[in-house]
Amino acid sequence: MYPLGASTFVPGVENAFVFILGIAFFFLIGITAVIIYFLFKYNKKRHPKPAHIEGNNTLEVIWTVIPLLLVMGMFYYGYVAWIPMKRIPDEGxxxxxxxxxxxxxxxxxxxxxxxxxxxxxxxxxxxxxxxxxxxxxxxxxxxxxxxxxxxxxxxxxxxxxxxxxxxxxxxxxxxxxxxxxxxxxxxxxxxxxxxxxxxxxxxxLAPVIPEDANLALLGRQVVESKGCIACHSLDGTVVIGPSFLGKFGDPVRVITAGEEREILYDEEYVRRSIYDPDYDITVGFRPGQMLSYEGEVSEEEVSLIIEFLRSLNE
Amino acid sequence: MTDNTRQKQPSFLEYQGRYKGILGWILSTDHKRIGLLYLYTMLFFFSVAAILGILMKTQLLAPGETIMGPQTYNSFFTLHGIIMIFIIVVPGLPAVFGNFFLPIMIGAKDVAFPRLNLLSWWVYIIGILIVLTSQFTGGGPPDTGWTFYAPYSFQTPTNVLPAVFGAFVMGFSSILTGINFVVTIHRLRAPGMSWLKMPLFPWTLYGTAWIQILATPVIGITLLLIVAERMLGIGFFDPALGGDPILYQHLFWIYSHPAVYIMILPAMGVISEIIPVFSKKSIFGYRAIVLSTMAIAFVGYFVWGHHMFTSGMSGRALFTFSFLTFLVAIPSAIKVFNWVATMHKGSLHLHTPFFWAVSFLFVFMVGGLTGLVLGALATNVHLHDTHFVVAHFHFIVFGGTGFAFMGAIHYWFPKMFGRMYDAKWANLGWGIFFIGFLSLYLPMFYLGMMGMPRRYYDYLPEFHGPNILSSLGAWVMISGILIIFANLIRSARSGPRTSEKNPWGGKTLEWQVDTPPTLENYDEIPRVDETPYDYRDYTGIDNPNN
Known part of the structure; x- marks a missing residue:
């Protein structure tokens, strides 16, 4: 029914599922069957004169105590399978x-x-x-x-x-x-x-890039693996940030420290946008949407991204 | 049977007060008219939110972007949640049927504070209007989900504040209605109607009213803290400002879990009314049902932590919350057993309200039993924040409260409007709705077991199959809703008139007054010496008009 288990927690969790769902299905099917049976048996055509019964204290006690015991069992199974998840070992x-x-x-x-x-x-x-x-x-x-x-x-x-x-x-x-x-x-x-x-x-850690490697393609892999494309589209549509398409080398209007100015979309601009995204904000976009990738995207990877952006112009 | 010797009061529908036309409604302090005002408001917004729901299910018909992008989807599920929770199911049954029938069922001419009652509706409308402005102004519709979890709700550029503030305002409507009902039930019961002779629907309204009074202020304070944080930059919840996002979750669920009982208790009350009437038999275990109602209202305050099993709380807290969650399951189980026992040896009359009540039993059991899987720690860790949870709470909130609401409207419709609906269309609508409901939500349990998280506008191909079934189910269900609504609206306007006081042979007081009720319900306040569900005089022969 669900994904094949692949960790040491699985058998315990499975036990809890089987115990709880087993009881749940038993009651669901049982009570539903009783209801359907009543619908036929006590239909007004077959049973025109109802009995008068106001209740039964013994039954109330029975159907309070038995479910109480069962849910305590469910609690127990859920608890014992969960303890190992919280006992975090030191070794590892x-x-x-x-x-x-x-x-x-x-x-x-x-x-x-x-x-x-x-x-x-x-x-x-x-x-x-x-x-x-x-x-x-x-x-x-x-x-x-x-x-x-x-x-x-x-x-x-x-x-x-x-x-x-x-x-x-x-x-x-x-x-x-x-x-x-x-x-x-x-x-x-x-x-x-x-x-x-x-x-x-x-x-x-520091991949040696062969002489004949396609740098733009490697750059594309970086852009995809770091999740950049979630906000910066490759086809010109505006998602959260400016699209990557066809901008490299062009002038771009940005707001820097509250002042609007025009700068060149160059290597320096790309590097700064990755490590200090709020320094230059492209006109029409909001600051605070992107956090710095300092420590997450290396200098080498920035160079690859630049090669990739350059290739989008061609 | 209607020829009184004294001057007859006009029916509440015909009564001409100080104002004419629509003003005679929106400025009326008559509890029955206010109930209908809530009903019309809710029907309208329910339709809006249902359309949002159907569009979301259509988006999920296939992986990838089918009819909408992520921003639209995220704002749709946010608005769907806000409308369904804050505008429909929280006020829901108490505001519509509580307002209309609580005073009549306990033998009163109105609620204790009729003007406060009208104010509640106006506050509710103002809250709705504020929520709606969030959709059309500022940074666009909010995309946080109805839970407004920090710190995302502080970082999104969308227009979160009006939605939060609108929910805050609606909270006051809820509190005022709660106070009104508590005082009404304490002070205005008919002579002779001791607590244990009060019908069960008023009993559940009583439990609900206390939750409204005691729990709603917590969400009010929390929402105000969000406003202060977003506007003044005070760091309560946003870690960037030194706040604690888990504190937000605690405060949010301290209200929002009891709110689930605000939604479901009155539904249990409605079912406790319908089943004896159509079984022609006394409710089984009246005292057990009353006790379990109050037990749910009480224990429901202490289980909010089960919404946070994976949020990083301490193990001891998780242990305690899981244990208490299982305790709160017991009173619900007791009720189900008592309802089924009521049918035993009855004389079952299979009319539309009874179909809704019986199908309620089934969907409520599915919702409750899957809740056990979510209450246990180990299984919860796997299922938390998956489609399993979405299916579970739709079975409880839509299956439970929604089915009871439909049952209630088909049960009390002739009394409210003095007209009858077409039973064939009503039954057909019920059947289609029920089938659609099951095929919409059952596959979501499976998806959750497979590990599909919730709030996904797109999914991996491995989740495709069950999503197709679920989306098709949504279309079937909406067809059922259309049939039901069309039938009810047409019948309310031009259905066959009836002045039959008691078409179903009910024993509670609302079936002893005129149809539709007169302005003040009673010419003379009745005296009540009987328990409300005594069918010993039932001869087995039904009213021929029925």
Whole structure:
């Protein structure tokens, strides 16, 4: 009925589901059947003279006590399956999960930043949850885990341990504005050896770009993975910020410190717009919509983005 | 049976007071006219919000952008929520049927404070107008959802303030109605009508009124804090200003969870009226139903935290809130058992109001039982903020309150308008509505189990199948609504007239007064010595006019 379980929490959560839904279906079907039976049996045609019954205290006690016991059982199952989620181990891989409108990124202990979450199987993963702007919520359906990411809340953590390799979806579950529906990414679970190989490969930190690489294409990958396109369209439509299409090298009218001026859409302007977005605001747009990407987009990546923007003019 | 020796009062529909025409309505202090004013206002806004709903479901027919973009979708679900919650279901049954029938059912000529009652309606209208200005001014329609969660509600450039302020103003209407009803029930019951001889609908109105009085100020204060924060930059909730967004959620749900009981208690009251009348049998366990009503009203204050199981609260708080949430399930279960037991050995008359009441039992059970899944901690973590929650609360709020509202209007319609509706069209509308309702909302449970979060204008292809069924269900349901509304509106204007006092053979006082009721309901205040649901004199032969 729901996504294949892939974390150590799944069996407990499954038990709670089966227990609660089992009782729920039993009562739903049972009571509905009784109602339908009454509708036929006591229809006025078959049963013109009603009985006079005002109540029955024994029955009231029975149908108070039995449901009470059952819901206490439900509470118990829900509670015991939830305890392990809150018992966060010390040993494990610590990763900081960052959320901003409308993308996730993950910072590893060695400083690398990825847009997908890569983890090894059978290892405790402890996520420090960090939201840059508004509430988000990190939700992995296949793992049955979810925790809100609250701006300003430190020491907000969640953990899990994958017991299956594969690729799973991470959703943002807390409404966070315009492109909330597009705020999702992949969780890649690897065999431990494979993961540590990936982790030891420091070229991922500062990728060596081959001479003949298509820089514009790499730039496009950066723009897509950082979530820029949620606000800056590639086809000229205005979403939240100005479109990327066909502007590079042209003059652009901006408001800087309250003064309107005309500057050139050049490399310096692009770099400043990424690291200090409110410094120059394009006329017709609002300040405060974008937070700095300092520390999230590297200088090399900015250069790639510039190559990509340049290519859009061609 | 209507030939009185004394001068007969005019019916409330014909009565000509100081004002003519529409002024005779919008300045009337007659509780019955005020009830109808609320009814017409709600029917209008319900249609608006239902259209928003159908457009959203059409957008979700396929992944990607089908008929609207994200900004439109987000403002649609916000306005849909604001209208449905603040304008329709919170005032809902008490404002319409409570106003109309509470005084009659307890043997009074009006509510305790008729002018305050009219003021409540005006405050409500002013609140609505303020909410509506948010749609057409400033930075555009708000896109925060009806919950206005911080800090997004402080960062969005859209026009959040008027919507928040309008909801604040409507809160006063709710508080004033609550005070009015509490005083009316305490002071104006007919001689002989002790508390335990009062019908169950007034009982649920009584529980509801206390929640309105005690819980609504909390949301008022919270909404004011938002206004202060947005206008004056005082940091209560926005972490950028040193505030705490989780504090906002606490304050919001301290009101908004009891508000769910404001919505559902009067619905339970309506069902407790309809089932005995059409079973020709005394309600089973009157005292148990009264006790469970008051238990829900009380325990309902202490379970707000179950809206925040994944928000980062401490584990001990979660444990406590989960436990209390399961306790509040018990009184609802008791009511269902008592309603079903009322049908046992009755003589069931299958008329339109009874169809609504029986289908209410089914959708209310689905809503309640899925609530158990959400009340348990481990399962909640998976389902929180998914479509499962959307399905659950539509089953309770639309399935519960909505079905009871439809049942109520088909039950009391002849008394209110002195005309009868076409039963065939009414039953057809019910059938189509019921099928549409189930196919609209049942697939959402499945989507939530699969992990589709809520408030998504677009979704991954794996969620497509159930969404198609759900969107089609929405179109079926809206067809049912059209049939029901067309039938009711046509019948209210030109249906066959009836002055039959008691078409269903009910025992409560509203069925002993004229149809439609006279200006002051009673020439003489009746004396009540009987319990309200005694059918021992029922011979098995129905009124031939029925």
């Amino acid at each position: 891989i610590h990763i900081t999960a960052n959320a901003r409108m409308w993308s996730f990124s993950f910072t590893y202990e060695d400083g690398r930043v990825t847009d997908k979450l890569y983890v090894p199987k059978d290892t405790a993963i402890i996520l420090n949850l960090n939201a840059r702007d508004v509430l988000h919520s990190l939700y992995i359906p296949a793992f049955r885990v979810k925790e809100d990411m609250v701006p300003g809340l430190t020491d907000n953590r969640m953990w899990f341990q994958a017991n299956n390799t594969g690729t799973f979806t991470i959703f943002c579950a807390e409404y966070c504005g315009l492109q909330h529906a597009l705020m999702y990414t992949d969780l890649v679970v690897m065999e431990p050896e494979e993961f540590w190989e990936w982790y030891a490969d420091t070229t991922a």
